[in-house]
Amino acid sequence: MSKNRRNYGKMPLTKGIEMASVYSVKECGHRARHIVLSPENKMITGEFLRIIDMKDQFAVHDVPVPNKMMMFGPPGTGKTLTAFHLAHQLELPLVTVRLDALIHAHLGETGSNVRRIFEYARIEPCVLFMDEFDAVARTRDNNDEVKEMARVVNTLLQCLDEFPEHCIFIAATNLETELDNAIWRRFDTKMVYSNPAAELRLEYIRRLCGDFPSEPGLQEWASEKMEGCSYADLEQIILKAKRKAIIDNIPLSRLLIDLSIQEYRPYHLIAAQG
Ligand SMILES: Nc1ncnc2c1ncn2[C@@H]1O[C@H](COP(=O)(O)OP(=O)(O)OP(=O)(O)O)[C@@H](O)[C@H]1O
Ligand SMILES: [Mg+2]
Structure with a gap:
């Protein structure tokens, strides 16, 4: 493991659970150095960063700043890379959640893991990134196989609602149509990815x-x-x-x-x- 990356397990709030990797601002910049964004996504990320930079003016007008971004589109089109790019631009470390560690055979545990990871992001300034978001945010309608999963979605909704303005949450998925509707509308910023023209x-x-x-x-x-x-x-x-x-x-x-x-x-x- 590079010296720039620490395991969540070694951090104060983790209680020994390794659920995420943390990338330093420098490492984020290095990874995202060749990023190519479509004109639309360049515009969206540019505006997102500018608003965060102008937070104080937004507070004066009582207009909330965006802090929840959803990226969707086919594999290998730059979703994860954009998370590195934004963390670098915001000068914040990137915390990427490891879903295999987050999702527990006992779904009750999964819910508390979700809470724990959001709690961490509230306390340590960072960009919190959840890849393959559909794994935890799948629609509650046709989720018969695991009724318990609906509880995880409810927990996630609560965490998103309580997520403070100074924290940034980014989610990515290839399966946007399978996401829960209520989760979907919690995101103030959406970015579509596609293979390059x-x-x-x-x-x-x-x-x-x-x-x-x-x-x-x-x-x-x-x-x-x-x-x-x-x-x-x-x-x-x-x-x-x-x-x-x-x-x-x-x-x-x-x-x-x-x-x-x-x-x-x-x-x-x-x-x-x-
Ligand atoms: N828009 C892009 N600009 C520059 N390089 C890119 C871009 N998209 C992908 N790449 C290259 O492909 C690699 C994989 O991209 P990335 O992990 O961002 O894809 P993804 O959209 O998150 O895919 P998945 O849906 O499989 O998670 C990157 O590390 C980078 O080398
Ligand atoms: Mg990815």
Whole structure:
């Protein structure tokens, strides 16, 4: 474990339970350094940060500042990365909840774990981040399998309502339609993520290639070739191609990108093949 990251278990409120990892402001900045946001999400995050920066003026007008953000969209599109980015911008540590540790075989325990983690965030200034939020915030309507889960959702609702303005809560999910309606409307800020369209794909490929020696026109070609890929796919494919280039001591080429796509097998291509 890096020295920047501590386990929740070692913190004052934990009572020995390891439910989260904490990332320092510096580590958050490092992780999010290549982030590419869509113009809409850039606007939303920019406004969110600006409002928090202007808190005092909002207090004068008795307008609450936003502090609960929900991010949804397919895998590998930058939801978790945005949490790192925001924590860095806010100069707060990021506390990411480990769901495997939070969800207990006895759901009563899960409820108290939820309370404990929110309690921690109230006391230690941080950005609290819950990934795969659907695991704890699933709709209560058709949740027959585990009636008890409805209680966890109720606990979560209470925690969200009591969450003070100076704390920031961020949740992310791929399954937004399965979230409980009451939970959904507790979030004042929502951000939609998707696989990058042509322009953002090219921007990200340019960042990934940096000044690595490449055939002329490679980045534009690669961007068209990798239509339908997520950011995470693009990163993995370009890294694979770079490794091949380094081994053979040659520039990045169309051939290396093609080989890397075949080896990496992006999900949308596999799905298309049936
Ligand atoms: N918008 C983006 N800008 C830059 N890099 C990105 C972006 N989205 C994804 N990546 C790259 O892919 C990796 C995985 O992204 P991230 O964990 O943010 O995806 P996610 O949307 O949270 O996915 P999941 O739904 O699977 O949790 C990142 O560490 C980063 O390297
Ligand atoms: Mg994620």
